[in-house]
Structure formats: C-alpha cells, structure tokens
Amino acid sequence: MDYPRAVPTVPPTNAEPLRADSARVRARMLRAARERLAAGDLELPMNAIAKAAGVGVGTVYRHFPSRQALLEALAAERFALLVDVAERAAVGPDVAAELARLLRAALEHQRADPALAAVLAEPDAARPETRELGEALTAAVERLLERARATGVIRPEITAGNLQALFCGLQHTVRVGGGTGTDRYIDILLRGLRA
C-alpha cells in the first residue's frame, strides 16, 4: 500500500462537542460499521459504510481519516472496558486470580470485538485517544506485574510489554484453534508465567 496518506481535515480529538447533526451522522456511521463487523466483514470498506450510513464517502473520511482511525473508534469502548479490568486487577486482593481474570477479559473482549484485536496488535495508534488507552493499559499491567512478581505469580523477567504481546498471541492461538479451548490456553499461559 503506497497511497498518498490522508491529511486529517478535522483533528481526531474534539475538545468541543460536535454539532448535533454531525454527532448524529457520526453515530450512524459507527452503527453501520458495527453491523458489518457483526455480520463477519472484517474489511470495513469505507465506501460500503458510507452507503449503509446514507452519507458520502467524504463524510466518513472527515470523521475517520483512515480505516485504522475507524477501527480505533470502534474499538475504543471495549478498550476502555479492558483498561478498567486491568486497573481493578492491579488493586485486587488475590493477584493470581486477578491476572487470570485479566487474561480472560482480554480474550473475551477481543473475541467479541475484532476491531479491538486489530488495534491491540497494531503498535502505532492513529488517534491520540487510542494512545492514551494503550498507556493506561500498560500502566495498569505494570502495577499488577509488580505485585505479581513479589508473590511469585510471575517470574521477575516478564515485562508489561511481554504480557500485552501475549494477550494478542493468546487470542490468535484460540482463533486458529477454532475458537475452543480458551480455558486450556489461559491455563498454559498462567503456568508458563509462574515463577
């Protein structure tokens, strides 16, 4: 792919709220995109989304300057839920149980939302919101990890980066394996991380 890169005509973050009609149009596009995702179309063709939402393609690009930006907007909600799980895990009482819970949540949210799986696997965020979510996730995982090291639930050399890469690998394993055996793969991973 070596198309000329899109130049955003609108900053992806909007401090001031959108105009009511603009917000409505935006919601329509996101709904249309989600419907296609739910119907199993991971490609998210911009033209098709525009048509389904009843807007011109240009409007899709005005709101989401690239397909990556659209994916991130779609994933944002579940990404925030995952960060929430990680932050609770970081302060929960039983570190081992919290880590298991976090792995399970990472897997389940990626399964439920392919956009999140794509976003987590992509190192560079197109939107600043996504970068912030990623940093929040890393920070929470780091805090959980510090406690996990102290209790021997995780060997000291494992980093937050390792763990987040494993979130993605775990999801890929389950998907290639036909979507079954989640608990078994989580179990393998938890044992493997143990000191």
Add this chain to the structure above:
Amino acid sequence: MDYPRAVPTVPPTNAEPLRADSARVRARMLRAARERLAAGDLELPMNAIAKAAGVGVGTVYRHFPSRQALLEALAAERFALLVDVAERAAVGPDVAAELARLLRAALEHQRADPALAAVLAEPDAARPETRELGEALTAAVERLLERARATGVIRPEITAGNLQALFCGLQHTVRVGGGTGTDRYIDILLRGLRA
C-alpha cells in the same frame, strides 16, 4: 470478499512433469513473488507478480488458481522442512529437547517466510500438497506428544491441535512484541505445557 470463485483450469498437482518452458515460467513467477515478499510486501498482488515475471495475469492464474494457492506454493518448501524437523523430533532421544527444538523451528521458519505463517494459520488448504504436509505435521506432532506425555514433558490433555495452534499464537506474540524475546516466549510456553 464475494467474487466468483476461480475454477482451476489445471489441477494444482501435476503427476507428469511440466513442459520445460512452462516450468521456466512457473519458476519466474515464484521468484518474482518471493522477491516481493522479501521486500516486505505481504499482499502479493497477482497483477504485479505477472508484470514482474514478464507474463500475463492469466498465466499466473493458470499456475496458481488463487492467491491462497500461490501462498501455499511459496510456503511448501519451508513447510516440508518444518515437517522434517517434527519427524526427527518424534524419534529423537531427549523428548523435552526435541519439543524445544520443534518450537524454535516453527517460529524461525514462520519468521523467515511470512507465507508459511499465513498457511499454518489457515485451516483449509487450497492445494492437496498443502493438506498432505499438514497431515504429516499433525502425525509427527502426535507421535512426539505421546512420548512427551509419558515423560511428563507435556500434560496429557494437550492435543496435537492445541500445539499447532500454539505454533501460530507464539509467532503472533513475537511479531506483536516487536520480534524480540523469542527465547522468553518459548520458555513460557514450554513451562506452561509441562505436567
């Protein structure tokens, strides 16, 4: 993607050898495809390969009825190497060492050849040769596994399918993690599999 499916005009397996010029043209296409892969283009556009190989697109399709078939043809050589490693591992003296060797080989061959990574992650083979390689791999892994269970190197409930899915997941983990830390991830996996 809902294009009409290609109807192969030539069976993908050819019992009788290709005509000399046909074989030459085929080699040119594979070389062109490999050059693009090596240059980091995972897309393998059929038109571009045709042009690079100095043939018409139709000729590419005559030899490889779909992009998947082309990927599999590209991956075949390394896939066979991986099967070889697995078969040696199945009969090697030190089961734990053989398993580690196999994981390392799976990772390294997928890293060296993105086509192999794609083929291993895809459950349905386009070419019969690929299906045969897949069956040979499964058989070898199964034999290794039986011995590994007996010696406690792997817990009894792990299946050959689990292990092959983990080959793919492991590769994805390493890739998302920026390509480093291979040994650490292999170590995590081996510990996690242990009885």
Add this chain to the structure above:
DNA sequence: ACCTGAACACCGTTCAAGT
C-alpha cells in the same frame, strides 16, 4: 496447449463542487 492483456467489479482516498 498455452499465453496475453483488456475488461469487469471492486477497493481506498481525494477534492471540486454544491448546500
């Protein structure tokens, strides 16, 4: 027999023209 490449239906992305 085998090959060519124009043609078709689709992409992502842009931007002049409208409201």
Add this chain to the structure above:
DNA sequence: ACCTGAACACCGTTCAAGT
C-alpha cells in the same frame, strides 16, 4: 462549515482472442 459523489489509482479475477 459541512457534505456529496465523481474521479483516480489501484486491487482480484475472468475470458475472448491470439500463437
């Protein structure tokens, strides 16, 4: 300001026409 949609450069795949 915001939106539209024709237009452009690309895809995968087919198939009539050539040798």
